[in-house]
Every structure is written in structure tokens, then in C-alpha cells.
Amino acid sequence: MTNGNASLGECSTSTSSSSQQDIEDDKMIAMVLSEEYAKLDGAVGQRVSHLAPIPHVPKINSYIPDSSDASLDYQRLFQRLNVYGLYEVKVSGDGNCQFRALSDQLYRSPEHHRHVRKEVVKQLKDYPNLYEGYVPMKYKRYRKKMAKSGEWGDHVTLQAAADKFAAKICLLTSFRDTCFIEIIPQYQAPKRELWLSFWSEVHYNSLYELRDAPVQHKPKRKHWLF
Numbered sequence: 001m002t003n004g005n006a007s008l009g010e011c012s013t014s015t016s017s018s019s020q021q022d023i024e025d026d027k028m029i030a031m032v033l034s035e036e037y038a039k040l041d042g043a044v045g046q047r048v049s050h051l052a053p054i055p056h057v058p059k060i061n062s063y064i065p066d067s068s069d070a071s072l073d074y075q076r077l078f079q080r081l082n083v084y085g086l087y088e089v090k091v092s093g094d095g096n097c098q099f100r101a102l103s104d105q106l107y108r109s110p111e112h113h114r115h116v117r118k119e120v121v122k123q124l125k126d127y128p129n130l131y132e133g134y135v136p137m138k139y140k141r142y143r144k145k146m147a148k149s150g151e152w153g154d155h156v157t158l159q160a161a162a163d164k165f166a167a168k169i170c171l172l173t174s175f176r177d178t179c180f181i182e183i184i185p186q187y188q189a190p191k192r193e194l195w196l197s198f199w200s201e202v203h204y205n206s207l208y209e210l211r212d213a214p215v216q217h218k219p220k221r222k223h224w225l226f
Contacts (some may be wrong), residue, residue: 073174073199073202077172086195086207087207087208087209087213089101089104089110093203095149095150097203098154098196102161102194103115116161117147119164121146122164123160123161124156130186131156131160155183158183163188165192166191167194168185168192169182170182171197173197174198174199174200
């Protein structure tokens, strides 16, 4: 029995070490890619430079449009993308789309979304005074919920991401009266721009100027993706 328990302990320790190493490797890759691609920022912003952004108010997800409204919203967003010559990198609609889209902007791959979520949740945990006033529930419960893979990001997590990554996050939206929203870091100057499309309350994708659009493999489609 002693040997069996020892083997189990060794296996558990080995698994834990491997998991920690994966996290460290992912973090290192993310840092290198972020530095490499930061120089490409700005091209999308030049396309919509004449648009006046509205002030951003962090809020959690509440209203989800029905299929009819969602379809009209998407057509509006699609027209705006065409007008400004922008290209969407479509990420999976698996509940992680906001973090996948941010990952694609930061690292040119949506696959670092777990790292992005972890960093955003750490920001929420480390600076509760910046965000808890926007959360109409127990803040600790909200934080734990956001730590789970598949939990939809909201405008509070976007603000936390802007603060964590020192990035101005720009949304081209499907809202009828609001085409363009900017999320600015609260206590530091932004070091880069991240551009997302926002199919309001349904889905986020990553945005590029057409000439800078990366080659991508199509993600598995969900019913709300065209």
C-alpha cells in the first residue's frame, strides 16, 4: 500500500509540474508575440479616424437579443465592416469569444485565450476598487464566475483587459446609434490599440485592415455565426 500511495503522489506532483510548465511556456510565448506584433497597431484606427467614440461605461451582460434582432444587428455590423474596408478574424463562439478575440489581437492567435482570461481575472482580483462598483452581485462570486472557461466576457472584463494590457480597446459595434466605442486604460497611457468587432451582446471577433488580414483556419461554427 505504501508503494502505491507513493506512486500516486509522484504522479500528482508530475502532473502539477507539467501543468505549471505549460502555463509558464504559454506566458513566455504570449510576451514574445505581443512585442513582435505591437508594431502593426494603428492601421485599423486610420480607417475610422473620423468617427467620434462614445464614453465607455463598464457593465455586465444582461439583455440578449432574439434571433430576429440579432440578424438585423449582424447585417448592420457587416455593412460597417464593408464601408471601412475591415476584415474579421472569426473566432469560435464557445463562450470564450471576447478572450479569443483579445488573444488574436495581442498574439495573432486566438488560442492564448486562457492566458488572457487568467490575466483579466487577476486584474479583477488585484484591484477590486476599480470594478466592483459596476457589478450588481457579490464581487467575489462575479470574479469566480469570470475565471471559468466558457463564461461570456462583458464590458467590465473589457475595462480590466484595457487596464491590464495598457491597451486602448476599440469596438466597431452593431448598435443602431453607436458605431464606435473606445475603452481606455484608467491610470496609464495606452501603449497599443486592440480592435474588435462587437455583434452586440452576441459575439466578438478580431479586426484587421484587409491588407493585414492573417490567413486563418475556419473555427467550428455556432448557430449565430454566418
